[in-house]
Amino acid sequence: MTARFLLLALLFSFRVTFGQSPAAENGFQEYKLPNGVKVILLENFRLPVALVGIIFDVGSFDAPPNKNGVASIVAANIVNGEMHRRLKSLGVSYGVNPMKEYTEILAQMHPRRLEEFFAVICGNISEISVENLEILKKQMIVDGKLASHQLNHILENVVCANVGAKNANIAGGIFNEKSLSSITGDDVKRFFADRYRDCRLAVVVVGAVDGDTLKKIMGTTLCKLGRRKETSANVFQNRDFRDIHIKSKYVDRGVWYFYHIPQRDSAAASEEFLLLLNWRLFDFFLKHDRLIYDYDVRDVMNRGDRLLSVCLRPRMDVPMEKLQMAYDVFVHRLCKVAVSDEYLGKIAKLGYQEEQFARSNLSEVYANVRNALLNGRAADSIWRTEKNIENLKGGRLKSLAEKILGKGLAFKITTRYKSDK
Amino acid sequence: MNQKQKTIVSIVAAVVIVGAVLWIKGFRHFSEPVSIKNGLSVRTSLIRVKNNSVLYVKCRFRDAGVLQNSADKRGISAVLGLLMFRKINGLSPEETKEKLLELGLKHFSLHTFEDDFEISFQCLEDKAPEAMRFLSAAFRRPEFTKNDLEFAKGAFPNLLEVDVSSPQELVLEKLMALLYPSHSYGLSNTGTDQAISSITFDDVDGFMKTHFSRDNLEVLFVGNVSRFDVRRYLDALLTELPAANSPQPAAEINQELSEEEASVINKQNMEDVVGIMTGVRIDHLTDAERAALHMLIDTLYDEKIGDFPSGLRSRNIANSVGHFFLRRSLSNVFCFFVFVEKKDLEKYLEYLEEKSNQYRGMTDFGKLEMAKDYFMAQFHTGFADLSDVEEHRRINALPFSRVNGRTLARVLLKLFDPSKTRRVIIGNAVKPSTRTLP
Numbered sequence: 001m002t003a004r005f006l007l008l009a010l011l012f013s014f015r016v017t018f019g020q021s022p023a024a025e026n027g028f029q030e031y032k033l034p035n036g037v038k039v040i041l042l043e044n045f046r047l048p049v050a051l052v053g054i055i056f057d058v059g060s061f062d063a064p065p066n067k068n069g070v071a072s073i074v075a076a077n078i079v080n081g082e083m084h085r086r087l088k089s090l091g092v093s094y095g096v097n098p099m100k101e102y103t104e105i106l107a108q109m110h111p112r113r114l115e116e117f118f119a120v121i122c123g124n125i126s127e128i129s130v131e132n133l134e135i136l137k138k139q140m141i142v143d144g145k146l147a148s149h150q151l152n153h154i155l156e157n158v159v160c161a162n163v164g165a166k167n168a169n170i171a172g173g174i175f176n177e178k179s180l181s182s183i184t185g186d187d188v189k190r191f192f193a194d195r196y197r198d199c200r201l202a203v204v205v206v207g208a209v210d211g212d213t214l215k216k217i218m219g220t221t222l223c224k225l226g227r228r229k230e231t232s233a234n235v236f237q238n239r240d241f242r243d244i245h246i247k248s249k250y251v252d253r254g255v256w257y258f259y260h261i262p263q264r265d266s267a268a269a270s271e272e273f274l275l276l277l278n279w280r281l282f283d284f285f286l287k288h289d290r291l292i293y294d295y296d297v298r299d300v301m302n303r304g305d306r307l308l309s310v311c312l313r314p315r316m317d318v319p320m321e322k323l324q325m326a327y328d329v330f331v332h333r334l335c336k337v338a339v340s341d342e343y344l345g346k347i348a349k350l351g352y353q354e355e356q357f358a359r360s361n362l363s364e365v366y367a368n369v370r371n372a373l374l375n376g377r378a379a380d381s382i383w384r385t386e387k388n389i390e391n392l393k394g395g396r397l398k399s400l401a402e403k404i405l406g407k408g409l410a411f412k413i414t415t416r417y418k419s420d421k
Numbered sequence: 422m423n424q425k426q427k428t429i430v431s432i433v434a435a436v437v438i439v440g441a442v443l444w445i446k447g448f449r450h451f452s453e454p455v456s457i458k459n460g461l462s463v464r465t466s467l468i469r470v471k472n473n474s475v476l477y478v479k480c481r482f483r484d485a486g487v488l489q490n491s492a493d494k495r496g497i498s499a500v501l502g503l504l505m506f507r508k509i510n511g512l513s514p515e516e517t518k519e520k521l522l523e524l525g526l527k528h529f530s531l532h533t534f535e536d537d538f539e540i541s542f543q544c545l546e547d548k549a550p551e552a553m554r555f556l557s558a559a560f561r562r563p564e565f566t567k568n569d570l571e572f573a574k575g576a577f578p579n580l581l582e583v584d585v586s587s588p589q590e591l592v593l594e595k596l597m598a599l600l601y602p603s604h605s606y607g608l609s610n611t612g613t614d615q616a617i618s619s620i621t622f623d624d625v626d627g628f629m630k631t632h633f634s635r636d637n638l639e640v641l642f643v644g645n646v647s648r649f650d651v652r653r654y655l656d657a658l659l660t661e662l663p664a665a666n667s668p669q670p671a672a673e674i675n676q677e678l679s680e681e682e683a684s685v686i687n688k689q690n691m692e693d694v695v696g697i698m699t700g701v702r703i704d705h706l707t708d709a710e711r712a713a714l715h716m717l718i719d720t721l722y723d724e725k726i727g728d729f730p731s732g733l734r735s736r737n738i739a740n741s742v743g744h745f746f747l748r749r750s751l752s753n754v755f756c757f758f759v760f761v762e763k764k765d766l767e768k769y770l771e772y773l774e775e776k777s778n779q780y781r782g783m784t785d786f787g788k789l790e791m792a793k794d795y796f797m798a799q800f801h802t803g804f805a806d807l808s809d810v811e812e813h814r815r816i817n818a819l820p821f822s823r824v825n826g827r828t829l830a831r832v833l834l835k836l837f838d839p840s841k842t843r844r845v846i847i848g849n850a851v852k853p854s855t856r857t858l859p
Contacts, residue, residue, distance in 0.1 A: 044472075045472060046470055046471065047470060049805055051805050085791065088791060088792075088794075089791055089794045089795060091796075091797070091798025091799040093799070108805060110798070113798070138762075142694055142760055142762060143760075145692050145693070146588070206805075289514065290572060290575075293576060293579045294579075315575060315578070316582065353522075353545065356474050356475060356525075356545055357475055357528070359474070359475075360475035361805065361806050361807065362806070363805045
C-alpha cells in the first residue's frame with residue numbers, strides 16, 4: 001500500500017513538475033516610474049536570456065545647428081571604459097546605436113545579471129565623460145570617407161538633406177569634417193545635459209524576467225534617476241520634397257520610392273498597409289524576378305509623419321526604365337484593386353502567421369516594440385487582432401492604399417550605373 | 422520480500438519509469454546518428470527550446486560549398502543554391518513560393534559560400550510534417566531546366582560587381598590568395614565571370630549527384646520537439662534522398678604560404694584613406710586553444726580595453742577598425758583590418774610592428790582573466806534568435822575554465838607567427854611598405 005502510494009505520489013509530482021510549462025507570454029506590462037521613465041516588459045521564458053533596450057528619444061536629428069555629429073559622439077561615450085569593463089565581466093553583450101531619431105543601449109544577458117546591469121548603467125547615466133574626443137572625430141571623418149563606397153550611407157545623407165530642406169533639425173542628421181571640427185567637449189556635455197537627461201526615456205525588456213522582479217530592480221536602480229521631463233520631440237512634417245537622380249561611379253543601382261504617411265494615419269492602419277505592400281511586392285518580385293535582383297521595404301522615419309521606402313534593385317542586364325514601368329503598373333493596380341473581405345482574410349491569415357514567427361524571435365519583438373513607441377503607439381499594437389482586420393473592411397484599406405501609394409509618393413531617388421544611359 | 426524491500430523496489434521502479442518517460446519525451450539535447458526508413462541513419466542534433474511554436478531546421482551537406490568547387494567551375498554551389506527551391510513538385514516558381522508561405526515556411530536561407538552547403542529554414546510546428554514532405558522533393562532532385570540555369574547565372578554580375586567595388590572584399594580576396602596559394606581556399610568565394618558562364622546543366626546535375634547524399638548530411642533541429650518528432654521529420658524530409666554517393670573528400674591543404682609577404686592594391690577612388698588587412702593562418706587548434714583564442718581576441722582587440730593598435734588607443738592615429746575569424750574545416754584565418762588616413766600609414770605600421778613584438782613575448786595574462794569571466798558568465802545564456810542558439814552553444818561548450826597561461830602563450834605564438842602572416846594594403850597610389858610583418 002505504501003509502495004503504491006509512493007509510486008502514485010512520484011508520478012503525480014512528475015506531472016506537477018513537468019506537465020506544466022513555465023509561464024507563457026501574458027501580454028505587455030507597461031507602466032511609468034515616478035520619475036517619468038516608461039517601462040515595458042514582455043515575459044518570455046523560452047530561453048534563459050533577457051533582452052534590454054534603454055531608449056533615449058534623442059537622435060542625430062536633434063543636434064543643434066552647426067553641431068551635426070554630436071549625437072554620435074555622445075553615443076560613443078555613453079558607456080565609458082570602466083562601465084564597459086564591468087558590463088563585460090557580467091557577461092553582458094551590448095551595443096550603443098546612435099540613430100536619426102533615437103539612441104539606444106541594446107543589451108543581452110542572463111536574467112540573473114539584470115540587477116547588476118541596471119546598477120552599472122544607472123550609476124553612470126546621469127553624466128557623460130568625454131574621452132579621446134579629437135581621435136573620435138578623426139575616426140568619424142575616416143569612416144565618412146570610407147562610406148563613399150557604400151551607397152546606402154550616401155542615400156541616407158541625401159534623404160536627410162531632402163527631408164530637411166525646410167527643417168534644420170532633420171538636416172542635423174548629416175555630419176561632415178566642418179561640423180565635426182566645431183564640436184568641443186563642452187558642446188557634447190551640454191547636449192547630453194540638455195537633451196538626454198530630460199528626454200522621454202523608455203526601458204524595454206523582453207525575455208525570461210517576471211514582472212515583480214523587474215519592478216523590484218527598477219525600484220533600486222532607475223527610480224533613483226532624477227525626474228525626467230515630458231518633452232515634445234521635433235517631428236518631421238514636410239511635403240515639399242524633390243526627386244533626386246544620382247549618376248555615379250557606385251556599382252549599386254536602383255530606385256528608392258519614398259511614401260509619406262501623415263501622422264493622423266500613421267498609428268491607425270499603416271501596419272496593415274505595410275503588410276499589404278510587403279505581400280503584394282513579394283508577388284511582384286515573383287512575377288518579375290528576371291527584372292529584379294533584390295528589393296526591400298522599410299521605415300525611414302517614424303517620428304511624427306511617417307516615411308516609408310520601397311527599394312528595387314534591377315539585375316545588371318535590365319534597363320532601369322523597364323523596371324520602373326513594371327513598378328508603375330504594380331502601384332496602379334494596387335491602388336485600383338477592390339479589396340474584398342476574402343482578400344482581407346488572406347492578409348489576416350498571413351499576419352497571424354508572421355506574428356508566430358515574430359514571437360519566436362525576441363530581437364524582432366523588441367524592434368517592433370521600439371518602433372511602436374517611436375510612433376506613439378501602445379506596445380500591444382504590434383500583435384494583430386481581429387479588430388485590426390475589422391477596421392479595414394468597407395474599403396478602408398483600399399482608400400489608405402490609394403492615399404499612400406497614389407497621392408502620397410513623396411519623392412524618388414534613382415541611382416544609375418556608369419553604363420546606364 | 423518484506424514490506425521494506427517492496428517499498429525500495431517500488432521507488433526504484435518509479436524512478437526508472439520517470440527516467441524513461443523523460444528520455445522518451447526527449448528532455449535532453451542530443452547529437453547522434455538517427456535511424457530513418459530503409460535502415461539508414463543521419464547525423465542529427467536537437468536543441469530543445471520549450472514554449473515555442475516555431476521550429477528551426479538546418480541541413481548541412483559537408484564539403485559541398487563553394488570552397489570545395491574546382492577553379493574552372495567556381496561558383497557551381499552558389500548557382501545550385503539559387504535553383505534548389507525555385508520549383509518544387511511540378512509547381513511554377515510563383516506557385517512554389519506561395520506554397521512555401523502557405524506551409525508556414527519562412528526565413529529560408531542557403532549558405533553556400535564556405536566549405537559546406539547549408540540550407541536553413543523556420544516553420545510553424547503544427548505545419549512541420551506537411552512542410553517537410555513538400556520540401557523532400559527538392560532534396561531528392563531539384564527541378565530546373567536549362568533556362569532556369571541561365572536565370573540563376575544571370576544573378577551573378579550583381580554579386581561580382583559588388584565584390585570589385587568594395588575595398589574590404591578586394592583586400593580579403595588578395596589576402597586569401599597569399600595565405601592559400603594553389604588551394605581552393607585561396608580563390609574567390611563568389612566565383613568568377615568565366616567560371617560561372619562555363620557552368621552547364623550537366624555540371625550542376627553531376628555536382629548534385631556527387632555531393633548531395635544522406636552520408637554527408639548533418640541535420641540540426643532547434644525547437645520544442647521530441648526525439649520521436651525528429652525521426653518523423655527526418656523520414657518525411659530525407660527518405661527519398663539517395664544514400665552513399667561517395668562524395669569526394671575535400672582537397673588536402675598545402676602547408677606553404679605565398680612567397681610574397683605583402684601586397685598592394687591601387688584603388689583610385691579611395692581618396693586619402695588607406696586600408697590595411699593582416700591575416701594569420703592557423704591550421705590546427707585544440708578545443709582549449711580555441712577557447713584561448715576567443716579570450717585573446719576578445720581582450721586584445723577590444724576597442725575600450727585592449728591596447729592592441731585598434732580603436733582609440735593607437736597613439737592618436739584615427740582609424741576604422743575590425744576583425745573577424747574564418748573557421749573552415751581544414752584551416753582557420755584570423756583577419757585584422759584598419760583604415761587610416763594615408764599620411765598616418767607608416768606611423769601606424771610602425772606601431773603595429775612594435776605592439777606585435779610586445780605581445781608575442783607576453784607572459785603576464787592577468788588582464789585576460791576578465792575575458793574568461795565574460796565567457797564563463799555567458800555560459801548558460803542563449804541568444805534571442807533560434808538561429809543563433811547553435812553557434813552560441815558551440816562557443817559556450819569550449820573549455821574556458823581549462824585555459825591556463827601555457828595555453829594562452831601557445832596560442833599567442835600562433836596568432837603572431839610571422840611565417841603564417843600575410844598583409845594587403847589598398848589605397849590610391851600607395852607604395853609598398855618597407856616595414857616587416859608582425
